[in-house]
Amino acid sequence: MDGADGVTPLRDQVVLVTGGARGLGRSLTEAFLREGARVVVDHLTSADAAQAIAERHPGRAVAVRADVRDRDQVDALFAAARREFGAPVATVVNNALSGFSFDGDARAKADEIGYEAFSAQFAGTVQGAVNVVQAALGGFAELGSGRVVNVGTNLFQHPVVPYHDYTAAKAALLSVTRTFAADLGPRGITVNMVSGGLLRTTDASSATPEAVFDLIAGSTPLRSVTTPEQFADAVLFFASPWARAVTGQNLVVDGGLVMD
Template sequence: MKQIADQTVLVTGAGRGLGAAIARAFARQGARVAVNYRHSQDAAEALCAEIGPRAQAFQADVTDRAAVAAMVAQITEAMGAPDVLVHNALADFQFNGDARKGLETLDWADMAAQAQVSVGGALNLIAAARPHFAASGFGRVITIGTNLVQNPVVPYHDYTAAKAALMALTRTASRDLGPLGVTVNMVAGGLLRTTDASAATPEAVFDLIAGQTPLGHVTTPAEMADAVLFFASPWARAVTGQTLIVDGGLVCG
């Protein structure tokens, strides 16, 4: 059973925001961290410089299967085959309820764009890493979801539908990959204080959520990142196909 310090971890969309917090969390535990980015090269390279020599940046669009396969091959050569996949990459999105599209203006292209990154990206990552998982008899796949599936207080239809589909894939993939020694789980967060995606959220909304949350504050990226570590650790070795909601107790699963 691999400890986190023995793992090579690929975090998608890790140049900034929650992905960067997840990369930092794994690095603090001694893991080798592959920081994936699509466009945020400067941010990804700055993060790797901050973390140190155990982190390297790798460019790939997760919706491009060939690019993902090439990235995994590059990571394997540079750092060792990925033991852990953290699928955090998000299609361009702003959490601003006042500016969201309603059902009357939303079309399938909006839905498809979110699903292509959330679900398509997960499929591409699993396909690229599966031979390595099979060879080693070990793997961890951790997807990032949202508590809006359980509590759609703000109807971000396209984003939430894609994350619900990703949650279903997390469940079904756990059955398929389990015989290889691979667990597949989701960490579902609420609004985070603060990332680039949530920067457009009015301050009054943060305060409202904090007031309704048992812990009395809005979850931070660092707090959510720590929960991701659990699923990569030996303590979660018998947990798979699950969704853990990390939002300070605001929503019950």
């Protein structure tokens, strides 16, 4: 059943969350399930975690392995979603992250990092998102609308740690967010980004020293570090009919650390 302006309410949507089995992805998956959506849990190396989600939500979640960097695997992912739920995907959340540990002390500095690190992050972040969006377009056309939510970072505005490769890839994803929003808007498709800072706590941020969490908390107006659940709330907004007139935007969700 359509909501405002033909946008499908969350409870009637099929949603794809890439990298949706653990860390922030798991929080995103669980947020959509809580709102009544059916969720395709894409995973690459977290089969057990993805299957556990599917088993807890029979008929409403399905675990599918696909490397988003590979277009053939992404096409097969969408085909599996259609077979499982009998409906096209209405929202895609590009969350998948090529292996990365959020530990500033362990990351290569500017005089050490090789371009292969940038290339790996661009492949996972940009190539992966482009593959997913392009594969979703047929289903979006069938529905007459579509929602794309890309997961970004506040590090473009506040580069306090030397995550050079990760930040560059996410900055490129913001550019893709805006150019795709302009190109796809006439088709009823919105493309937005939600950018967090350090999240307390995900698998990726588990290596972060406690002192860093405390420092960031003390620097925010809310005196706290954003949780994955709080971040997920903002993603729900962009997937919902309430955001039907919003596209090409980057919403920073970090407790006010960055005000952009």
